[in-house]
Amino acid sequence: MRINYKLTANDLYNATYYVSWKSPEKRWHRILATAMPMLVLLALMLFDVWDENLINDKKQILWLGITFGFIFVASIVLTPFYLKSVTDNKINKFLKKDNNATLLDPKELDINENGLTEISNDDEKHYPWQSIIKMREINQYLYLYLNPITVIVLRKDMFDSEQDFQSAIVLIKANITL
Numbered sequence: 001m002r003i004n005y006k007l008t009a010n011d012l013y014n015a016t017y018y019v020s021w022k023s024p025e026k027r028w029h030r031i032l033a034t035a036m037p038m039l040v041l042l043a044l045m046l047f048d049v050w051d052e053n054l055i056n057d058k059k060q061i062l063w064l065g066i067t068f069g070f071i072f073v074a075s076i077v078l079t080p081f082y083l084k085s086v087t088d089n090k091i092n093k094f095l096k097k098d099n100n101a102t103l104l105d106p107k108e109l110d111i112n113e114n115g116l117t118e119i120s121n122d123d124e125k126h127y128p129w130q131s132i133i134k135m136r137e138i139n140q141y142l143y144l145y146l147n148p149i150t151v152i153v154l155r156k157d158m159f160d161s162e163q164d165f166q167s168a169i170v171l172i173k174a175n176i177t178l
Contacts, residue, residue, distance in 0.1 A: 001110070001111045001112070001164065001167065001168055001171070002108055002109070002110045002111075003108070003109050003111070003158050003159055003160075003164075003168075004106065004107075004108050004158070005107055005108075005109060005154065005155070005158040006104065006105070006106045006107070007103065007104055007153060008104065009091060009092070009095060009104065011141070011153050011155060012091050012094075012103070012104075013087060013088055013091045014141065014153075015141065015143060015151055015153045016087050016091055017083070018136075018138060018141075018143065019143070019145075019148075019149055019151055020087065020149070034075060034076060034079050037075065038068075038071070038072050038075060041068065041071060042068055045064050045068060046064075102120065102121075102122070102123075105120055105121065106120075106121075107119060107120045108120075109152075109154070111171060111172070112171075113171075113175065114126075114128065114129075115127050115128040115129045115131070115132075115175075116132070116144070116152065118152075127146065127152070129175040129176050131146055132144050132145065132146065132152075132172070132176045133145050133146070133147065133148075133176075134176075135169075135172055135176060137169065140155055140157065141153060141154065141155055141156070142154040142155075142156070142165075142168075142169070144172070154168075
């Protein structure tokens with residue numbers, strides 16, 4: 001099966017955001033990245049209240065709770081926006097480098113019993129099935145992991161039909177060890 005494809009900056013953004021932050025494997029990382037600063041802040045606030053012997057002052061405890069609650073909710077709400085902004089900036093910088101300019105050029109991908117072969121105007125890369133360590137189907141994307149942070153990104157609309165897309169998934173699953 002051979003498909004023609006051309007990645008967009010948005011495809012790279014979605015893949016990078018998923019692989020680095022949103023994937024199920026990163027769940028505890030997400031929780032700790034959000035919760036640890038909050039726990040440190042809470043400890044510092046409690047230490048300040050305890051140090052000043054204000055622990056029995058209900059007004060001070062209420063103020064502490066409201067402040068901490070506001071900061072905690074704000075960090076939970078704002079963290080995804082911050083991470084998306086950081087990811088977008090990294091992708092834009094990455095694409096501006098000369099050696100990465102061809103990443104968005106049109107390519108062909110040959111999927112067969114020997115593996116994947118990516119063919120571009122000036123290069124040909126072969127990935128045997130053993131080099132693919134994981135496959136994830138997320139929304140309109142199919143991510144084929146070459147290592148924990150490097151993926152081959154395929155969109156469903158790159159295939160001629162839904163049946164071709166499903167056939168590719170069957171072929172990939174039959175040849176890689178998940």
